[in-house]
Amino acid sequence: MSIRKPVSRRKLLGGVAASAGALMAAKTVSAACTITPYQVNGPFFPMAINDYDWDMTQVPGRRDRAEGQIVEITGRILNANCEPEKGALIDIWQANAAGRYLHPRDPNPAALDPNFEGYARLYTAEDGVYRLRTIIPGAYPVGPDWIRPPHIHFKVHPATAPSITTQMYFAGNELNEKDGLYMSVPEEARSLITIDFSNKTADGIPQGAFDLHVDVGPPLPI
Ligand SMILES: [Fe+2]
Structure with a gap:
């Protein structure tokens, strides 16, 4: 399954120009291979990463799984030539089902989930594929008039290109279109960072596809 739709270079670059000052940008390097829009890191990048497990829904030594809807996300990391x-x-890092990050500076009073890892560090396989099992994160407040929609942070460190950071969103969430960060992405490119769950794994877990295309040029400031 692919979530990608063709985006014309002219429309995409026009959209980027129209959103000057936005915290992200996207560009097309060929008709078939569109670079994933960048998004800010945000303040909750893990303080320390010591977990290389693909399944964020279970903490080693604990029997129960994380609260929330368990899902799988799989995709490929591709370079600007679609290789x-x-x-x-x-x-990868995200809030738990209640919208709370496993981070000491998260001011959200929502409860931590002792059965949710909150972050993962993965490596792509020979064919660029990664696989993640997690839960759909909760929304969380940023200020009196801003609630971040459910999203997952991805920071990719390709072996042959600069790192990029983005955020992945969930199709159909009503908060998406009220979110300044999501809406800063040109409309034509939003499908590149939005997934749905039209597939299921063999054991019945909703499965979404999220490919990331990384540039070979210098990274944008974040
Ligand atoms: Fe976030």
């Missing part, structure tokens, strides 16, 4: 990036390191 797979093998051995690319991916840092």
Whole structure:
């Protein structure tokens, strides 16, 4: 399954120009291979990463699984020529089902989930594929008038290109279109960072596809 739709270079670059000052940008390097829009790191990048497990829904030594809807996300890391990036390191972090990050500076009073890992560090396989099991994160407040929609942070460190950071969103969530970060992405490119769950794994877990295309040029400031 692919979530990608063709985006014309003219429309995409026009959209980027129209959103000057936005915290992300996207560009097309060929008709078939569109670079994934960048998004900010945010303040909750893990303080320390010591977990290389693909399944964030279970903490080693604990019997119960994380609260929330368990899902799988799989995809490929591809370079600007649409070639797979093998051995690319991916840092992934997100809020728990209540909207709370496992981070000491998260001011959200929502409860931590002792059965949710909160982050993962993965490496892509020979064919550029990664696989993640997690839960759909909760929304969380940023200020009196802003609630971040459920999203997952991805930071990709390709072996042959600069790192990029983005955020992945869930199709159909009503908060998406009220979110300044999501809406800063040109409309034509939003499908590149939005997934749905039209597939299921063999054991019945909703499965979404999220490919990331990384540039070979210098990274944008984040
Ligand atoms: Fe976030």
